[in-house]
Amino acid sequence: MKTLKEVKCGETVTVAKLGGEGALKRRIMDMGITKGTPVYVRKVAPLGDPVEITIRGYELSIRRNEAENILVE
Amino acid sequence: MAIKLALAGNPNCGKTTMFNDLTGSSQYVGNWPGVTVEKKEGKLRGHQDVIVTDLPGIYSLSPYTLEEVVTRDYIMNEHPDVVINLVDASNIERNLYLTTQVTEMGIPVIIALNMIDIVKKNGDRIDTHKLAAALGCEVIETSAVKGAGSKEVADRAVQMARAGIMTRPQHTFSGPVEDALARIRELAADLVPAENARWYSIKLFERDARVLERLRLPADVKAELETIVSDCEKQFDDDSESIITNERYQYISGLMKSCVQKKNAGMTTSDRIDKVVTNRWLALPIFAAVMFVVYYVSVSWLGTIVTDWTNDTLFAETVQPLAGGWLEAAGAAEWLTGLVVDGIIGGVGAVLGFVPQMFILFFFLSILEDCGYMARVAFIMDRIFRKFGLSGKSFIPMLISSGCGVPGIMATRTIENEKDRRMTIMTTTFIPCGAKLPIIALIAGAVFPEITWMAPATYFFGIFMVILSGVILKKTRMFAGDPAPFVMELPQYHFPAPKGVLIHMWERGKAFIIKAGTVIFVACGVIWFLQNFGFTAGGFGMVEDENMSMLAAIGGVIAPIFAPLGFGNWQAAVASVSGLVAKENVVGTFGVLFGLGEVGEDDPALLASLPTLFATSASALAFMVFNLTCAPCFAAIGAIRREMMSAKWTWFAIGYMTGMAYIMAFIINQLGGAFFYGVPFGAGQVLALCCVAALLYLLFRSCNPDRKMRKPATVGAGA
Numbered sequence: 050m051k052t053l054k055e056v057k058c059g060e061t062v063t064v065a066k067l068g069g070e071g072a073l074k075r076r077i078m079d080m081g082i083t084k085g086t087p088v089y090v091r092k093v094a095p096l097g098d099p100v101e102i103t104i105r106g107y108e109l110s111i112r113r114n115e116a117e118n119i120l121v122e
Numbered sequence: 123m124a125i126k127l128a129l130a131g132n133p134n135c136g137k138t139t140m141f142n143d144l145t146g147s148s149q150y151v152g153n154w155p156g157v158t159v160e161k162k163e164g165k166l167r168g169h170q171d172v173i174v175t176d177l178p179g180i181y182s183l184s185p186y187t188l189e190e191v192v193t194r195d196y197i198m199n200e201h202p203d204v205v206i207n208l209v210d211a212s213n214i215e216r217n218l219y220l221t222t223q224v225t226e227m228g229i230p231v232i233i234a235l236n237m238i239d240i241v242k243k244n245g246d247r248i249d250t251h252k253l254a255a256a257l258g259c260e261v262i263e264t265s266a267v268k269g270a271g272s273k274e275v276a277d278r279a280v281q282m283a284r285a286g287i288m289t290r291p292q293h294t295f296s297g298p299v300e301d302a303l304a305r306i307r308e309l310a311a312d313l314v315p316a317e318n319a320r321w322y323s324i325k326l327f328e329r330d331a332r333v334l335e336r337l338r339l340p341a342d343v344k345a346e347l348e349t350i351v352s353d354c355e356k357q358f359d360d361d362s363e364s365i366i367t368n369e370r371y372q373y374i375s376g377l378m379k380s381c382v383q384k385k386n387a388g389m390t391t392s393d394r395i396d397k398v399v400t401n402r403w404l405a406l407p408i409f410a411a412v413m414f415v416v417y418y419v420s421v422s423w424l425g426t427i428v429t430d431w432t433n434d435t436l437f438a439e440t441v442q443p444l445a446g447g448w449l450e451a452a453g454a455a456e457w458l459t460g461l462v463v464d465g466i467i468g469g470v471g472a473v474l475g476f477v478p479q480m481f482i483l484f485f486f487l488s489i490l491e492d493c494g495y496m497a498r499v500a501f502i503m504d505r506i507f508r509k510f511g512l513s514g515k516s517f518i519p520m521l522i523s524s525g526c527g528v529p530g531i532m533a534t535r536t537i538e539n540e541k542d543r544r545m546t547i548m549t550t551t552f553i554p555c556g557a558k559l560p561i562i563a564l565i566a567g568a569v570f571p572e573i574t575w576m577a578p579a580t581y582f583f584g585i586f587m588v589i590l591s592g593v594i595l596k597k598t599r600m601f602a603g604d605p606a607p608f609v610m611e612l613p614q615y616h617f618p619a620p621k622g623v624l625i626h627m628w629e630r631g632k633a634f635i636i637k638a639g640t641v642i643f644v645a646c647g648v649i650w651f652l653q654n655f656g657f658t659a660g661g662f663g664m665v666e667d668e669n670m671s672m673l674a675a676i677g678g679v680i681a682p683i684f685a686p687l688g689f690g691n692w693q694a695a696v697a698s699v700s701g702l703v704a705k706e707n708v709v710g711t712f713g714v715l716f717g718l719g720e721v722g723e724d725d726p727a728l729l730a731s732l733p734t735l736f737a738t739s740a741s742a743l744a745f746m747v748f749n750l751t752c753a754p755c756f757a758a759i760g761a762i763r764r765e766m767m768s769a770k771w772t773w774f775a776i777g778y779m780t781g782m783a784y785i786m787a788f789i790i791n792q793l794g795g796a797f798f799y800g801v802p803f804g805a806g807q808v809l810a811l812c813c814v815a816a817l818l819y820l821l822f823r824s825c826n827p828d829r830k831m832r833k834p835a836t837v838g839a840g841a
Contacts, residue, residue: 077609080611083368109609110504
C-alpha cells in the first residue's frame with residue numbers, strides 16, 4: 050500500500066483509505082476522492098509540485114503533501 | 123410579497139453567466155455582511171417582484187469555508203422561495219454531490235442541467251426524467267452561454283414558489299446511518315424547525331461545529347447524540363463526516379450508471395489544449411509569453427497611451443482650463459479656483475487617469491479567468507509562492523504592480539483564500555510601480571551617477587521585501603495556521619462569454635471610480651489646502667511661496683522623525699508626504715522647494731542641489747528606499763481599503779508598510795553610513811544592528827508556539 054504522492058505519472062490507482070482530519074480531509078472527500086474511486090495521475094507541475102489528477106471525470110490539482118494523506122492501491 | 127430565488131452551484135458551472143442572463147442590468151454587487159465574499163442580487167427580467175440572489179460558487183455545504191457557510195446561512199436563515207441548483211452536465215458526478223445536500227435543506231429545489239450542449243457534442247447522453255425522479259426535483263436542460271433554457275428555469279421556479287411545491291429528498295443513506303439519523307431526529311425534534319429536521323439531523327450526525335454552536339443542545343441530549351454517532355462510527359470504522367460523504371458519492375455513482383451514458387471519446391479539445399499549456403517544459407515559456415502580452419498591452423503600450431491621454435489631454439488641457447475659465451467667469455475667489463482646478467480636479471484626475479488602464483487590464487484578467495487559464499497559473503506558480511505564504515495566483519498582482527499598484531491590488535480579487543489575498547495586498551506595492559521610477563532616477567542621478575544598475579536593483583529590493591514579509595507575516599498569529607488546502611479544480615478550457623467578460627470588467631472598474639470620487643477626493647483637497655495656505659506676516663491666507671505653507675510647517679514638525687534615517691529636514695519630509703498624492707510628486711515637490719519650479723528628475727540644477735539635503739549617500743539611499751516602500755499613494759490606499767473591506771486591515775497594511783520602510787531605511791542609513799562613509803559607530807548603529815537581529819529572528823524562528831502542529835500523515839497505521 051502506498052500514498053498518492055508516490056504514484057507515477059500516467060498510472061491509475063484506486064483510493065483505499067483517507068488520512069488527515071478536519072477541513073483538509075473533508076475538502077479532499079468533498080471533491081470526490083472517496084474510498085474505491087479510481088484516480089489517474091495525469092501530470093506534475095513544471096516545478097515538481099502540485100500534481101494534476103483526473104477523478105470522477107474532471108481535473109483536480111493537489112499538492113504532494115496533501116496527496117500524502119491519500120492511501121491507494 | 124416578493125419572490126426570492128437563489129442560484130446555487132459549483133464554481134465554474136456557469137452560474138454567473140446565468141445570473142447575468144436572468145437579471146440583465148438590474149444588478150447590485152456588494153459583499154455579504156461582514157465578509158469579503160461577493161454578493162450579487164438583481165431583479166428577474168420582466169418580473170419586478172422576483173429577486174434573484176447569486177450565491178457563492180461552492181462544492182459542498184461543510185462548515186469549513188467562508189463561501190460554504192455564507193450559502194448555508196443564507197438558505198437556512200433567509201428562506202429563499204426556490205433554490206435553482208445549477209449542475210454542470212459535463213461534470214455531473216461531482217456537481218450532484220452538492221445537489222444531494224441542497225435538496226435536504228427543506229427548501230424547494232429546481233435543477234438547471236447546464237452546459238448540456240457540451241455533453242451532447244461529446245456524444246454523451248443524460249436521462250433527465252430518470253434523474254429528476256431519483257433526485258425528487260424537476261430537471262431542466264440549459265446552456266447559459268447560449269442563453270438557452272435560463273428563462274424556462276426561472277419561470278418554472280416562480281411557478282413553483284407561487285404554487286408552494288415542496289422538494290422531498292429521495293436519496294437515503296445505508297440502513298445503520300438512517301437508523302442513527304432517525305434517532306437523532308427524534309432526539310432533536312423540539313429543538314429544530316420541522317421542515318429542516320432532515321438537514322439538522324445530518325449536520326448533528328456530522329458533529330458540525332457551527333450547527334452545534336447554534337443549537338446549544340442541553341448536556342443530556344449532547345451525550346445521547348455522542349453515543350448514537352460514535353456507535354455508528356465504530357460500526358463503519360470511520361468518522362461520521364466521512365461516512366456521510368462516502369455514502370453520498372456511492373449514491374451518485376449509482377445514479378451515474380442508471381442515468382448517464384458516456385461515449386468515452388478519448389481526448390477532448392480542452393485536454394489537447396491543456397497538454398500543451400501545462401506541459402512540463404512548455405508551461406513556463408507559455409506562461410511568460412501570456413504575462414508579457416497582458417503586461418505589455420495593459421501597462422506599457424495601450425495602457426500608457428490612454429492614461430497619458432486622460433491625464434494630459436482630457437484633464438490638463440480640457441477639464442482644468444474649462445473649469446478654471448468657468449470659475450473665473452463666475453467671479454470665484456482665486457483660492458477657490460485653485461482648490462477646485464489644481465487640488466481636486468488635478469488630484470482626482472491623476473487618480474482617474476488610471477481608470478482606462480485598469481479597464482484594459484481587467485478585460486484581460488477576466489478573459490484569463492473565464493477561459494480557465496487562471497487556475498493553471500496557480501498550478502504552475504504554486505510551488506514558488508507557497509514557500510513564503512502566498513498563493514500561486516499572487517504572481518499576477520505582483521507583476522501588474524510593477525506597472526501600477528492600483529490595478530495590482532485590485533487583481534488580488536482572483537485569490538480565493540482570504541489570508542493569501544490579504545498578504546498579497548499588503549506586499550504587492552513593495553514592487554516599484556511606474557510612478558516611483560522618477561524617484562529612483564532622481565536619487566540615482568544625483569547621488570550615484572556612476573551606478574548604472576540602480577533601477578534593476580530596486581526591483582530586486584522590492585522582491586526581497588515581498589519574500590521577507592511573506593515569511594515573517596506567515597509566522598505571526600494573524601496569518602498562522604495550516605496552509606489552506608490547495609485541492610483545486612482545473613476547469614475545462616472554454617471560450618469566454620464576451621458579455622460576462624465585459625460585465626466583470628465594468629464591475630471592477632466601477633468600484634474604483636466610486637472610491638476615487640469619495641475618499642481620494644477629500645484627501646487631495648486636504649493636501650492641496652495644506653500646501654497652499656499658511657501663516658504669513660499678514661495673517662492666515664494663501665501663500666505664494668510653498669516654503670511658508672502649512673505643509674512646510676508640518677514638515678518641520680515631523681522632520682525629526684526622519685532624522686535617524688538621515689533626512690531629518692523639512693524639505694525631504696514634505697516631499698515624502700506629497701508622495702501620498704502620487705509618487706511622482708516627490709520629484710516635483712523638490713523642484714518647487716528649491717525654487718526651481720516644475721522640473722524633471724534629470725534637471726541639472728535639481729541634481730546639484732539635492733545632495734545637500736542628505737548627510738551621506740547612504741542617507742539618500744535610505745530616502746529612496748523609504749519612499750519606495752512606505753504607504754503607497756492615495757489611489758492605492760483607496761484600492762487597499764476597497765479590497766480589504768475593513769478599516770482595521772487597511773490601517774494595519776499601511777502601518778506595516780510604513781513601519782517596514784522606516785526600519786529598512788534606518789538600517790541602510792546607520793550601517794551604510796558607518797561602513798562606507800566613515801560615520802563614527804554609535805548608539806544608532808547598535809540599534810540598527812538590533813533591528814537586523816530582530817528581523818533575522820522573525821525570519822528564521824521555527825514557528826509560532828500557538829500554532830497547532832499539523833498532524834503528520836496518519837494513514838499508514840490503520841491500513
